[in-house]
Amino acid sequence: MDIEQRNIDFATIIASAVHDMKNSLSMLLNYLDDVVDYFKEIDVPEAVQLTHLHYEAKRVNNNLIQLLSLYRLDKSMYSLNITYNSINELFNDLVIQNKTMLDYKNISVETECEDDLFWFFDLDMISGVLNSTMNNSFRYTKSKLRLVAEVEDGYLKISIEDDGGGYPKNLIDATSNHREKSIDFTSGSTGLGLFFAEIVADYHTNKDKRGYINLCNTCSLGGGCFSLYLP
Template sequence: MIADNELDFHVSYENKDEMGTLCKEFEMMRSDLADNNRKMWRMIDDEKALRNAIAHDIRSPLSILRGYQEMLLEFVSAESIKTEDVIDILQTGMYQIDRIEHFTENMRKMSHLEQRELQCSEIELSELAKKIEAEAAMLSKKESKLCKVKRVQEQNIVKVDEELVMEVTDNLLENAVRYAQKSIALQIKKKDGFLIISVEDDGIGFVDTEEKVTEPFYHKNPQDDLKHFGLGMYISRIFCEKHGGNLKIYNARQGGAHVEALFKAE
C-alpha cells in the first residue's frame, strides 16, 4: 500500500508491548508520509496555477503596449495625431512598463520563497505590537481608512522571525485597506504557543474559498488585474506554514473579510 502511495489508513494496536511500540512508530511514519504527500501535491498544483497565471497576467500589459505602438506607427507616419495625444499614449505605455517591472520583482520574490530560512529571535510582544500598530496607522491613513487596534496588555516574550511576521502583516493590512469601506480592526495576541495576528475589514468579504484565495495570482475582481498581481495572500500562506503556523481566512459575522496569521512562537 505505502509503495503505491496509498496512505489513507490507520494502524491501531492498544497493547503496551513491543508490537504496540512498533505500531505506534509505524503510524507516526505513515502520518508524516501522508502530510509530505499532501504538501507535494499542493506544491504541484500551485506551480501549475502559477504558470497559467503568468501567461495570463503578463499578456495583458504586453497587449496594451503592442496596441499603442501600432497606433503610433499608423498615426505618426500619417501626421494625423496631436502632440498631446502622443504624450498620453507614451505615459500609458510607461504605466504598463511599470506593471511588467512590478511583475518581474514579484517573480524574483516567489523564486526565493521556499529557500528562505527562518531567523528567529526573542522580542517583547508589546514591542512587536507597537511596530505593527505604526505600520497599520501609516497604511490606513494613506487610504483615508480608520484602523482600530486591540492593544496588547500582557508582557509576553515571543520567539519569531520578525521580518517575516512584518511582511505577512503588511500583506494582510494592504489587502484589508484596499477592500475596506471605512475601517479595519487589528488584533495581536499570543495563544497556545502561537503568535496570532488578526485583520478584519468592513468590505464585502471573500467570495471564494480559502484555498482559492491563497492561490498565486488570485484576484477578488477583474479590476484588480490593472494594478495588483494577487500574490500577497499566497506569500502570506507560504510564510505562515514555513513558521509552523497557517493562514485562516473567512468572512466575519457582521460582514467583511477576516484573516488570521498564525506563527509558532515558542
C-alpha cells in the same frame, strides 16, 4: 568539441530582474517622499494626491520583495532568522508605517494585544506578510481596521479585521484546510499576497507544529478577517 547547450534558468533571470526593479523602485519611493515633503513645505494642497501614487508604488514594491523572498526560500538561499519579539511593538511599527495611507483614506485602526505578549518568529518575514495584508485591506475596508493578537492552543494568532465586504467564498474554502498548502496559485484564484503569507507561515515550525493562515467573514467588525497562526 562538445556543443554547449545554453542553459537558461528562467527563475534566476526573473529573480535578478526583480532585484534590479526593486532597487529602482525604492529609489523612486525615496525621491517621491522628498517631493511630498517639499510640496507640503510650500503648501501645495494637491500634495495629498501623491499619497495614492505612493501607495501603488509601495504595493508593487511589496510584491517584488515577496517574489524575491519566495525565490530565495525555494532555492534554500534564505534561512529564517527567528527572534523573540514584542507583538505590541510589531503592531506599533505596522501602524506607523501605514499612517499616511490610513489618514488619507480616513481609516481608523485599533489594536488589541497584551502588553507583555512576546513570540518567536522571523520579524522581517512576518512584518512583510502583515504589511502587505494591511495594504490590501485598504482597498476593501470602509472605515475601520482592527489588529488583534492572542495565544490560542499553543499558537500565536494575529488577525487583521476590516469592515468591508469580506473575502469571497472560494478563498475562504481554500484556506479552511490548513494542514495542506491549499491556495491554488495557478488558477488565478488569489493574489500573491496570500500565497506568500501561507508559505511564510508554513516555514515557521516548532517541534511538530507548523504555521498556517485562515480567512473568514465572521469577525467583530463584520467584514473580512485574515488570521496568521504561528507555533
